[in-house]
Amino acid sequence: MTERRITTVLAALVPLLVLVLLGMFVTVPYVAVGPGDTADTLGEYDKKQVIKVEGLPVHHPAGQLRFTTIAVTDGLNLFSALGKWASGEQLAPRDAYYKPGATREEIEQGNREQFTGSESSATLAALRYLKVPTATGVSALVQGGPSDGKLRGSDVIQSVDGAPTTDAASVAKAMEGKKRGDTVTVGVLRPEGPAQVPVVLDEKDGKARLGIVVGQVPADPKVKVGFGVEKVGGPSAGLMLTLGIIDMVQPGDITGGKIVAGTGEIAADGAVGPIGGISHKLKGAKRDGASVFLVPSGNCQEAKTSPPDGLRLVKVENVDGAVKALDDVREGRPAPSC
Structure with a gap:
């Protein structure tokens, strides 16, 4: 190979090498978003009981009440971002999920505080429904x-x-x-x-x-409600935690033995608020065997655009309505839908 040809080859390889290095080491300002874990509020998550009730009579209901999450992958380089996109995950601006300038520790602490607040609201909403x-x-x-x-x-x-x-x-x-x-x-x-x-x-x-x-x-x-969830953040598990408490204390099984999933921020008065990432949560619920999904009314428009086959979308606005809707589903009556 002549010296001129070697020089030409090297000149062609240098930009390719630079591109490879950029793809490997430069972080892009995007995150990958997809279906996350789901967990049965009537059972265990990460080897810990999700809900623990003391001072009230409890039983072990049939069926499942699963809260749903989204998986957010941060710190992507160009190649990993393209790989996530090719595998079907959504790419979104990092600022949409993480406060600009905040450290990862601060973000995780904020998410955990939101979840703790959700646990408190879920407890109050359930006690209100149960008239405790x-x-x-x-x-x-x-x-x-x-x-x-x-x-x-x-x-x-x-x-x-x-x-x-x-x-x-x-x-x-x-x-x-x-x-x-x-x-x-x-x-x-x-x-x-x-x-x-x-x-x-x-x-x-x-x-x-x-x-x-x-x-x-x-x-x-003597009445205590505790939670064993430590690795989940945000407020969106509130509705399903509330229903889990109710189902453990109230006689009978509100799911009718079905695997019911759902999402929604809960207020102490039982109102159910909308959340983000509903399409990913629907996919996670279907993946984990759910046949019914409780959708906050504010998320219905988005949820019904592309629901997974075989997953029934039930619209809910508050805890009372959610329990009533599950009664309807269990008894084969029409229930509010998206």
């Missing part, structure tokens, strides 16, 4: 906050420094005039009886704080 009395209490603790290790989640708050408390506003009023370093005695009701718990206050945004989220908890401290 609630009271003002500790719905969540700030990790590392002044009450961490002192107060407990689901403590019923009866007083703050001797001032009776009946709601979040009265707790806030009892904290007026307090400052960092003050010791406040919180009167709580626990399964073993009343307790007086001293807490040394911290401060945030110029205000003294206990480091708790005040909300509604079961009025009977």
Whole structure:
């Protein structure tokens, strides 16, 4: 091979080598989105029971109530992005799923906080449906906050420094005039009886704080609802967690032995809100054997554009309507559909 020919070959290979290196090492500003895991709220996920109910009679219902997720793959290079696209996954701008400038740890923490809030709302929505009395209490603790290790989640708050408390506003009023370093005695009701718990206050945004989220908890401290899901983020499992609690406590089986999947953000009053990624969740549900999918009414338009064959789409607006719709499905009656 002549020197001129060698030079020509090298000149052709250099751009190809540059392209290969760019494809391997340059991260693209896109993520791949596809069907994620589904999990039966009546069973286990990642070897842990999804829902644990104490203080109320429970049974093991037939059938399944599966929450659905989406899988978001970040850190794609050009070649992996093209591979994901060729395999049928959706490519979307990274900013649509991750806050610009936030670290992965911050994003995961935010998603986890959303899921924790969803668990609290699911508990309240289920207790409301089951007509289990609630009271003002500790719905969540700030990790590392002044009450961490002192107060407990689901403590019923009866007083703050001797001032009776009946709601979040009265707790806030009892904290007026307090400052960092003050010791406040919180009167709580626990399964073993009343307790007086001293807490040394911290401060945030110029205000003294206990480091708790005040909300509604079961009025009977022996009643507890816990969750064993740790690797899922976001609020979209709320509806299915709510239905799981109801099905475990309420006699009978609301699924009629079917595999029912669904999604939807839940409010404490039982309202069901729309979520993202509905088309991917439908595919994941079908893949994992579901024959019925509960769709928030706000997602119906998108869901019905390309539903998987054999997956019945049932429209829901609130918890009461979802239970009624499942009753209709079980008994062979017409149910709201998308």
